[in-house]
């Protein structure tokens with residue numbers, strides 16, 4: 001199987017590509033990041049075919065997708081604040097780019113598409129756990145574009161092609177930048193604690209999120225790629241169905257740092273006022289994805305954080 005991974009140089013994408021390559025899949029990557037980027041160089045050395053290009057350019061997609069039978073579409077403008085500052089650009093990349101992916105998929109040899117959506121499509125919905133039908137209260141152009149992608153993928157892709165849309169919650173793991181929109185709180189807390197700086201909590205720290213380790217996300221994508229049971233095209237939450245407060249998260253990270261490197265003193269948190277637009281709690285129902293693909297997340301947050309802290313202290 002040759003898989004086209006768009007956004008393969010990004011956080012989830014590069015972890016996915018590494019796993020695909022080590023499982024003997026062939027991989028083509030399409031991403032705007034330069035092929036001089038160190039992460040990209042590593043993926044090329046591991047055997048990936050890298051195509052530097054933009055999903056707004058249909059010809060670039062067709063070139064990168066040559067010979068592929070499956071597509072994992074992760075490339076996106078991923079910043080909520082950037083989407084507020086420049087909705088036009090956000091929509092060109094996320095809506096226009098995804099429509100180009102659909103056009104390519106419909107004219108090529110593609111059998112199946114797995115595409116990234118986001119928990120952002122739930123906005124302030126407070127019926128926890130969040131079920132797939134409750135989406136639509138979009139609070140930003142980013143969320144609106146992801147919601148539009150879902151409709152486009154389910155209605156515009158040819159009937160004989162499998163399409164599965166995954167609403168990722170807060171994904172964390174190795175190689176995530178502190179500028180990421182989702183679980184950036186994790187690399188940011190870890191970095192600050194290691195450097196002896198106070199981690200910042202916005203609000204009282206009681207706000208909660210549903211964190212999922214990237215390898216659990218990848219195991220689901222792999223299951224979907226090889227699934228031959230003709231599961232109907234649909235949308236799924238991808239999370240752990242476990243709510244963790246930011247305060248609990250900080251305690252977990254502090255304990256993991258102490259356990260790994262006892263000489264590091266854990267600085268106290270500093271508190272700032274709640275950021276506008278921050279939702280109070282988020283927790284997904286994962287019943288639908290479990291019953292469709294027999295998948296369930298394996299990595300508990302405590303274990304995932306400890307591994308990540310060990311990785312960060314080693315690198």
Ligand SMILES: NC(=O)c1ccc[n+]([C@@H]2O[C@H](COP(=O)([O-])OP(=O)(O)OC[C@H]3O[C@@H](n4cnc5c(N)ncnc54)[C@H](O)[C@@H]3O)[C@@H](O)[C@H]2O)c1
Nearest residue numbers: 007009010011012031032054055075076116118168171182
């Ligand atoms: N990380 C999370 O917790 C999370 C949560 C919800 C949804 N998502 C979605 O999952 C996907 C992957 O997220 P991520 O965290 O790996 O983000 P990321 O920002 O690390 O990766 C996105 C990749 O897309 C590439 N890209 C951006 N614009 C492009 C363009 N015009 N053409 C080609 N490539 C382009 C970037 O260079 C980057 O490598 C995104 O669609 C994101 O919206 C992620």
